[in-house]
Amino acid sequence: MRSKPTTFSEPVSLPRLLEGSNDFTLEAKLCVGEAHTGNAIVHGENLAVLDSLGDDIKGRVKCVYIDPPYNNAEVYRHYDDRLGRRVWLDRMTLRMAALRETLTVDGSLWVSIDDSELHNLRQIGDEVFRPENFISSVVWNHRKTRENRRPFSTNHEYILCFAKSAEAFKRSRNLLAAPPELLARYKNPDNDPRGAWQSVSANVQDGHATKSQFYKLAAPNGRLHSPPKGRCWVYNKVKMESEIRAGRVYFGRDGNAVPRLKKYLKEAKIGVAPSTLWMADEVGTTDSAKKHLMALLTKEAVFDTPKPEGLVQRILHIASNPGDLVLDAYMGSGTTASVAMKMGRDFLGIEQGPHITTHCVKRLRAVCEGEEGGISSLVGWTGGGGCDFYSHRSKLTRV
Numbered sequence: 001m002r003s004k005p006t007t008f009s010e011p012v013s014l015p016r017l018l019e020g021s022n023d024f025t026l027e028a029k030l031c032v033g034e035a036h037t038g039n040a041i042v043h044g045e046n047l048a049v050l051d052s053l054g055d056d057i058k059g060r061v062k063c064v065y066i067d068p069p070y071n072n073a074e075v076y077r078h079y080d081d082r083l084g085r086r087v088w089l090d091r092m093t094l095r096m097a098a099l100r101e102t103l104t105v106d107g108s109l110w111v112s113i114d115d116s117e118l119h120n121l122r123q124i125g126d127e128v129f130r131p132e133n134f135i136s137s138v139v140w141n142h143r144k145t146r147e148n149r150r151p152f153s154t155n156h157e158y159i160l161c162f163a164k165s166a167e168a169f170k171r172s173r174n175l176l177a178a179p180p181e182l183l184a185r186y187k188n189p190d191n192d193p194r195g196a197w198q199s200v201s202a203n204v205q206d207g208h209a210t211k212s213q214f215y216k217l218a219a220p221n222g223r224l225h226s227p228p229k230g231r232c233w234v235y236n237k238v239k240m241e242s243e244i245r246a247g248r249v250y251f252g253r254d255g256n257a258v259p260r261l262k263k264y265l266k267e268a269k270i271g272v273a274p275s276t277l278w279m280a281d282e283v284g285t286t287d288s289a290k291k292h293l294m295a296l297l298t299k300e301a302v303f304d305t306p307k308p309e310g311l312v313q314r315i316l317h318i319a320s321n322p323g324d325l326v327l328d329a330y331m332g333s334g335t336t337a338s339v340a341m342k343m344g345r346d347f348l349g350i351e352q353g354p355h356i357t358t359h360c361v362k363r364l365r366a367v368c369e370g371e372e373g374g375i376s377s378l379v380g381w382t383g384g385g386g387c388d389f390y391s392h393r394s395k396l397t398r399v
Contacts, residue, residue, distance in 0.1 A: 014040040014325075014348055015388055023052035024390040030361050033368035033386030038325075041337060041349040041364075043356050044392025046329040050098045050350075052392065061102040061348075062324035065315050065336050067112040067307055068092065089120060095329065096128045096162075102327060106168035108135065108319045112307065114157045125162045135161040135169060140311060141280040143287065159278075159315070174318050175271025182272070186265040192247060199250050199260035203227040204234050212236035220244065221255040234261065274318055284308025292373045293333055296366050300358050303333045309374030312339040320345055334360035338367045338374065342381040361389065 015036045018024040024042065042049050050057065071088040083091070099109055109129075113121050126134060138159040147153040163169035186196035206213070206227075213232035217225045217240060227233055233240055243249050248262045289308040312335055320326060322344035328336035331351035337360065340347035351360060370376075370383025 014038055014346065017053060017056045018042070018388070018390050020056075021052055023393050025393065027389045027391055030357060030389035031387065032361060032364045032389070033384070035386060035388065037386040037388075038346040039337070039341065039348075039385065039387040040390060041331065041334075041351070041356060041360060041387055042390045042392055043352070044350060044394060045352045046350045047095055047098060048394040049392050050095075050102070050329070052394070057102050057348075059102070059104055060325055061099075061327045062104050062107050062321070063316060063319040063345075064099050064102065064107070064109045064327045064329070065112075065312060066095075066099070066110070066328060066330045067332055068095070068330050070112075070114050071117050085117075085120070088117065089124065092117075092121065093124050093128065096124055099327070099329060100128055100162075100164065103164040105165055106163070106172040108161055108163045108169050108173075110315050110319065111160045111162075112140075112157060113160060115154070118158055118160075121160060125160060129162040129164070133163045133166045135163050135166060136276055137161075138274075138276050138278055140278045140283065141285075143285050144280050145287075161319075169319075174321070175269070176274050176314075176317070178270040178272060182270065183265075189253065190250070192262070192264075194262075194264050194266065196265040197262040198265075200263050202234055202240075202249065202259045202261050203231040206230060206232040210236075217259060219251050219255060219259065221251070223256060225259055274314070278311070278314065282310070283314050284310040289335070293363075295373055296363055296371060297333075297359060300355075300362070303359075306333050307335050309335060309339050309342075310378075312336050313343065313375045313378070316340060316343055316345060331356060331360055334363045337387065338363055341367050341385050341387070342375055342379050347387075 015038075018040055019026065027043075069083065069088070071083050071085065096109065096111075103109065109125075111121060111125070122134070122137070138161065140157050140159060141155060142157045143155050146155075185198045187198070188196045209232040213234075213236055214227070215233065215237045217233065217237075219225060235243065240249070243261070244259075250260050250262055251257050285308060286305055289306040290302055290304075292309070293302040293306055316326060316336075316339060324345050326336065326340045326345045326347045327349075328347070329350045331337065331349040333355070334349065337347050337349045341364070349356075349360065364387050367381075368383055368385055368387075370381065372381075375381070
């Protein structure tokens with residue numbers, strides 16, 4: 001009997017979820033690092049695995065990232081990407097619907113795709129999540145070299161992002177790190193003990209002002225200041241005088257300038273909204289991902305189109321926080337699981353191919369041992385953690 005699902009804010013114990021079901025078998029020899037860390041990978045067909053987890057996984061996952069077959073008529077080393085369109089559409093619809101159910105209220109689903117099925121994938125997402133919960137289409141500059149054998153050199157792919165609730169996602173998503181030019185605005189010309197600051201206007205438009213916001217403001221040197229026409233002070237007189245006494249209002253170097261409020265770096269939520277164009281130099285390329293894999297998997301044939309850790313890191317940074325649960329239903333070579341471990345997220349990975357044992361397990365062992373590639377130096381990764389390995393009893397091929 002499955003346990004009653006808890007609210008999305010409570011911690012998730014994957015070992016409890018998996019070991020509490022007869023559908024999963026712990027494979028001790030394939031487990032990696034420490035036991036029962038909250039991380040797990042499952043060898044099985046993703047839709048069948050999600051069905052077995054049922055209500056136990058609903059509302060628990062903060063971020064889903066999947067890199068499914070693109071249906072682009074190509075034959076790759078590890079899979080054949082030549083499904084008929086109708087079959088591909090049916091499969092993606094069922095899986096996206098199942099993955100939506102796993103999401104927290106503010107959770108999101110990110111899907112990699114290329115031009116082959118981009119517009120059909122957007123239509124599926126709109127049907128499953130509703131159009132108002134579509135967040136964005138990210139363009140990823142996945143290669144730097146030029147391909148001259150085709151009419152156009154395709155140097156980009158896409159990542160579509162859908163949310164359980166666009167409003168909830170907007171409130172919880174994280175900003176990207178502020179660029180140097182933004183941080184350079186913060187200085188400390190008066191040696192304020194609270195540290196670097198920048199000044200912002202002390203007056204605002206008076207459209208919704210109250211009478212208490214109209215007054216003459218006395219500077220410490222006695223000079224009186226009035227707000228410009230059509231504007232009022234941001235604070236009432238009592239609050240403004242309190243801020244002046246606290247040294248949080250700046251009147252210029254000589255004390256005669258128009259008053260401005262101090263906005264301190266340590267108190268500010270510094271960052272920038274993610275753009276929809278992710279360049280190769282920022283998040284990596286397919287080629288850099290292959291080189292990283294070849295360094296880790298010296299005896300195995302690596303995937304043709306792996307995703308770089310920097311790309312997945314950006315997704316997980318935007319959409320999750322340390323301790324959140326991340327899900328990848330198409331593990332491939334294990335990039336998402338590796339990045340999640342290095343970033344302090346819990347993860348559940350699902351893969352039906354045999355490479356889950358030859359590629360994913362070996363890669364995750366290297367991660368636990370402190371491998372230095374990918375994002376390791378960026379996040380200060382030195383090893384640790386662990387991952388439990390389960391096999392799913394169902395051998396059925398699902399639609």
